[in-house]
Amino acid sequence: xxxxxxxxxxxxxxxxxxxxxxxxxxxxxxxxxxxxxxxxxxxxxxxxxxxxxxxxxxxxxxxxxxxxxxxxxxxxxxxxxxxxxxxxxxxxxxxxxxxxxxxxxxxxxxxxxxxxxxxxxxxxxxxxxxxxxxxxxxxxxxxxxxxxxxxxxxxxxxxxxxxxxxxxxxxxxxxxxxxxxxxxxxxxxxxxxxxxxxxxxxxxxxxxxxxxxxxxxxxxxxxxxxxxxxxxxxxxxxxxxxxxxxxxxxxxxxxxxxxxxxxxxxxxxxxx
Numbered sequence: 724x725x726x727x728x729x730x731x732x733x734x735x736x737x738x739x740x741x742x743x744x745x746x747x748x749x750x751x752x753x754x755x756x757x758x759x760x761x762x763x764x765x766x767x768x769x770x771x772x773x774x775x776x777x778x779x780x781x782x783x784x785x786x787x788x789x790x791x792x793x794x795x796x797x798x799x800x801x802x803x804x805x806x807x808x809x810x811x812x813x814x815x816x817x818x819x820x821x822x823x824x825x826x827x828x829x830x831x832x833x834x835x836x837x838x839x840x841x842x843x844x845x846x847x848x849x850x851x852x853x854x855x856x857x858x859x860x861x862x863x864x865x866x867x868x869x870x871x872x873x874x875x876x877x878x879x880x881x882x883x884x885x886x887x888x889x890x891x892x893x894x895x896x897x898x899x900x901x902x903x904x905x906x907x908x909x910x911x912x913x914x915x916x917x918x919x920x921x922x923x924x925x926x927x928x929x930x931x932x933x934x935x936x937x938x939x940x941x942x943x944x945x946x947x948x949x950x951x952x953x954x955x956x957x958x959x960x961x962x963x964x965x966x967x968x969x970x971x972x973x974x975x976x977x978x979x980x981x982x983x984x985x986x987x988x989x990x991x992x993x994x995x
Contacts, residue, residue: 746794747984748820751803753761755794755821759785763989764829766822767793768846768974770837771901780978786986790829794821796842796898805900805975810907815845817857822853832992835983836860836974838905841988844912851918856992857983859955860973861966864909866950870943879937888918914957923962927969927976960991 745752756775769777774795787793796814798805812892822831835843839982846855872879887906894902903915928948934940952963964984969976 726973730851731772745801746821746824748817751805751817753794753803753817754801755792755825757783757825758782758791759787759789759853761786761790762829763832764827764987765788765789765791765832765834766818766834767791767819768835768839768843768925769793769795769799770839771900771905772799772899773836774802774903775800775802777975778841780975781981784978784982786982786989788809788989789832792821792825792864793829794818796901798898806820806898807900808903809900809901810904811841812849814842814901815849818842823859830855832856834857834858834860835862837949837971838863838901841904844917847917848912853981854920856921857917857923857947858981859922859924860981860990861925861969861971862949862951863905864887864954865910866946868908870946870950871937873938873946874937874942882937898902911954913954914959914961917958919959921960921962922955922958923964923988925952925964925969925973925981925984926968927966927973928977929966929968929970 745755746755754775763903767778775793779792782793795802797803797809797937798887823955833843833847833854833856835858840859843857843859847857850955868883871883875882890902890906893899926948928944930941930944931939937943955961955963963982964980966973966977966980969980
C-alpha cells in the first residue's frame with residue numbers, strides 16, 4: 724500500500740479495454756457497465772488509477788442475485804480527463820449523480836478497493852439511507868505512514884516525506900487528480916459517522932520471504948492487518964478477514980475469497 728510503489732504497480736497493471744457505455748455526470752463523460760438484474764444493487768468503486776478494469780478478475784463470476792454497477796472515475800480508464808486536485812467528496816458526488824442518472828432506486832451494497840474505499844465511505848456518510856452494507860478490499864488506511872515511522876523511528880518520517888514528494892510529482896506528470904487526497908491522512912469515517920450496517924473488510928497481509936521494502940516486512944504486514952481490523956471491528960456488525968495469500972490486489976490474488984465474502988455479506992443483509 725505504500726504509495727510510490729503502489730501507484731507504479733497500478734499503472735503498469737491496468738488492463739485498459741473499451742466499454743460501449745458512457746454517461747454524462749457532472750459535465751464529465753464516465754465509462755460504466757451494468758450487469759445482471761438481481762435483487763441486490765452492488766456499486767463497485769475501484770482503486771486509484773485502475774478504473775473499472777480493476778474489477779475484471781471477479782466481474783464474470785459475480786453472484787446471480789445482484790445488479791452490479793462499475794465505472795471509472797474522472798481521469799481514469801476511458802472516462803473524461805480530470806484537472807486540479809479532486810477529493811473523495813468530489814468523486815462521491817459523481818457517484819451520487821451516476822446512481823441518480825441510472826435511476827437506481829433500490830438500496831446499495833458498496834464494494835470498494837484501495838482508494839475507492841475513501842470514496843465509498845464518503846458516499847455512505849453523505850447517503851446514510853442508501854447504503855445497506857459495505858465490503859472493503861484492502862482499503863486505504865491513513866495509518867500506513869504510522870507503520871513506517873514505528874518500524875523505522877530514526878528515518879521513517881523523512882522517508883514518508885520523500886515518498887510524498889515523489890508521488891506528488893508523479894501525479895502532476897501523469898495528470899492524476901487524487902494524489903493529494905491519497906496523502907490526506909485524516910482518520911477514516913468510522914462507527915458514529917456510518918450507521919450500524921454489516922461491513923466486511925478484507926486485508927491483504929501476505930508475507931514475503933525476502934522483502935525489499937519496509938512496508939512488506941512481516942512486522943509491517945502484521946501491523947497493517949491490526950490497523951485494518953481495529954477500524955472495522957468498531958462496528959457492531961463489522962468483520963475482519965485476513966487474506967494471507969494476497970498483496971494489495973486481493974481481487975486478483977484471491978478472487979474466490981472476495982466473491983465468497985460478497986456472497987456472505989448478501990446473506991447478512993437479508994438477515995437484518
